[in-house]
Amino acid sequence: MMKLPDSLMNSLTNANGFNREAFEAVHTSGEQITSIRINPNKIKDNAVLPFTIDTLPPVPWTTNGYYLPERPSFTFDPLFHAGTYYVQEASSMFVEQALRQTTDLSQPLKVLDLCAAPGGKSTHLQSLISPHSLLVSNEVIRSRANILKDNIIKWGADNVVITNNDPAHFKPLTGYFDVILVDAPCSGSGLFRRDEEAIAEWSEDNVNLCCQRQQRILADIWPCLKEGGILIYSTCSFSQKEDEDIVQWMVEEYNALVKPLTLQAEWGIVAGENGYRFWPDQVKGEGFFLACLQKQTPEAEVAIKTKRKTESPAKSQLTGIQQWLAPAAAQQFIVHEQTVYAWSGMLLTQGSFLLDKLKVIYSGTKLGELMRDKLIPDHALAMNPALQGKIQSADLDHDDAIAFLQRKDIKQLPATKGWQLAAYKGHALGWMNVFPNRINNYYPKELRILKDSL
Numbered sequence: 450m451m452k453l454p455d456s457l458m459n460s461l462t463n464a465n466g467f468n469r470e471a472f473e474a475v476h477t478s479g480e481q482i483t484s485i486r487i488n489p490n491k492i493k494d495n496a497v498l499p500f501t502i503d504t505l506p507p508v509p510w511t512t513n514g515y516y517l518p519e520r521p522s523f524t525f526d527p528l529f530h531a532g533t534y535y536v537q538e539a540s541s542m543f544v545e546q547a548l549r550q551t552t553d554l555s556q557p558l559k560v561l562d563l564c565a566a567p568g569g570k571s572t573h574l575q576s577l578i579s580p581h582s583l584l585v586s587n588e589v590i591r592s593r594a595n596i597l598k599d600n601i602i603k604w605g606a607d608n609v610v611i612t613n614n615d616p617a618h619f620k621p622l623t624g625y626f627d628v629i630l631v632d633a634p635c636s637g638s639g640l641f642r643r644d645e646e647a648i649a650e651w652s653e654d655n656v657n658l659c660c661q662r663q664q665r666i667l668a669d670i671w672p673c674l675k676e677g678g679i680l681i682y683s684t685c686s687f688s689q690k691e692d693e694d695i696v697q698w699m700v701e702e703y704n705a706l707v708k709p710l711t712l713q714a715e716w717g718i719v720a721g722e723n724g725y726r727f728w729p730d731q732v733k734g735e736g737f738f739l740a741c742l743q744k745q746t747p748e749a750e751v752a753i754k755t756k757r758k759t760e761s762p763a764k765s766q767l768t769g770i771q772q773w774l775a776p777a778a779a780q781q782f783i784v785h786e787q788t789v790y791a792w793s794g795m796l797l798t799q800g801s802f803l804l805d806k807l808k809v810i811y812s813g814t815k816l817g818e819l820m821r822d823k824l825i826p827d828h829a830l831a832m833n834p835a836l837q838g839k840i841q842s843a844d845l846d847h848d849d850a851i852a853f854l855q856r857k858d859i860k861q862l863p864a865t866k867g868w869q870l871a872a873y874k875g876h877a878l879g880w881m882n883v884f885p886n887r888i889n890n891y892y893p894k895e896l897r898i899l900k901d902s903l
């Protein structure tokens with residue numbers, strides 16, 4: 450293990466709950482923690498998972514999080530690709546407490562995850578909000594926004610809009626969101642234990658740059674929060690400049706109210722006036738900081754007006770679309786060029802407005818491409834069990850499931866021919882069209898497993 454930076458260690462002397470000896474020891478112990486969060490939209494029976502969930506220690510501040518005894522090869526687990534769970538760092542799952550303890554989740558909410566890629570917290574937020582709520586999941590870096598999109602699609606969510614905007618572009622959406630999560634880009638010291646490169650890259654100058662950027666992001670997005678709304682601010686940095694000092698600045702500059710959360714002592718999280726610290730020598734997780742801020746000042750809400758006319762499918766195309774879907778699964782179909790999306794819930798009233806204001810790269814569920822009156826189904830429909838009607842499905846064994854995900858030949862051709870879902874233990878992996886002696890594999894090329902073996 451590389452030596453921890455002296456200037457960081459010295460700067461932490463007065464940090465809330467810092468114990469230098471224990472902190473250094475945990476960084477040299479070599480211990481690595483792996484945790485997963487189960488997708489409640491997909492997993493109704495834990496027994497299908499390759500982990501004996503009932504024997505695993507739960508991540509105590511979340512409903513669906515578990516610690517694994519060791520890191521398995523997720524790549525060669527078909528259920529990972531089916532979106533039945535997300536591999537996520539345990540401390541980060543504390544966002545659940547922040548949301549549950551400050552917000553009435555039974556209400557239809559507009560939630561923004563501003564710095565969202567690769568999507569750990571967005572998939573978590575999506576599992577926590579009601580189906581009538583809307584999640585805008587944003588990532589400023591385009592290549593990362595695509596990864597975010599893949600992960601949201603895999604999660605099988607249809608109340609999410611994915612945007613690729615700079616925080617400043619949200620300016621027109623004043624008073625729009627009930628909840629905003631800013632999981633800010635930071636200097637990354639909280640991840641030193643799992644990523645030695647982060648130690649080499651760490652510098653005081655970068656901490657200073659990060660805290661300026663964090664202020665800029667917060668200043669840009671704060672007007673988009675409703676009066677009484679909650680902003681959750683988090684980082685994976687230990688530096689006070691990026692954590693408590695930023696919160697203090699929000700209190701002074703914007704009259705934000707720091708909301709206290711109730712903790713259980715055995716969690717090991719350190720509570721302070723300006724937020725919660727996760728020290729890896731005291732919690733079972735990596736370094737993390739989180740604070741909840743409430744807006745106390747009035748904010749005029751933007752009027753939801755749009756002149757945009759979304760295109761609907763022709764009557765003759767509707768039967769071709771609906772044959773894939775559960776009755777009344779989606780309330781509106783949007784056609785963009787030949788691509789059909791399903792919108793429902795709050796998207797019906799907000800979708801066009803958001804298309805007008807932001808750079809939307811995905812919304813609702815992409816159902817497929819229209820070829821005359823037929824729909825060629827999209828991977829996103831395969832990933833969303835709630836939308837699917839009675840669709841033929843073939844359960845593959847492990848080897849064939851992996852071969853399917855590698856886009857290689859499968860050994861056991863399904864008995865039934867034609868379009869169907871390739872599944873593993875009842876969970877869809879993607880589409881295939883089965884012919885008498887081969888299949889056409891529609892698993893997206895860019896997602897395929899590239900490795901041949903473990």
Ligand SMILES: C[S@@+](CC[C@H](N)C(=O)[O-])C[C@H]1O[C@@H](n2cnc3c(N)ncnc32)[C@H](O)[C@@H]1O
Pocket residue numbers: 541563564565566567568569570571588589590593615616632633634635662666
């Ligand atoms: C800590 S990561 C987010 C992790 C994510 N929330 C999750 O749980 O998977 C911070 C993200 O902020 C993005 N970012 C970088 N600079 C930014 C900026 N100026 N404004 C907003 N986001 C930025 C990064 O690309 C990165 O994806």
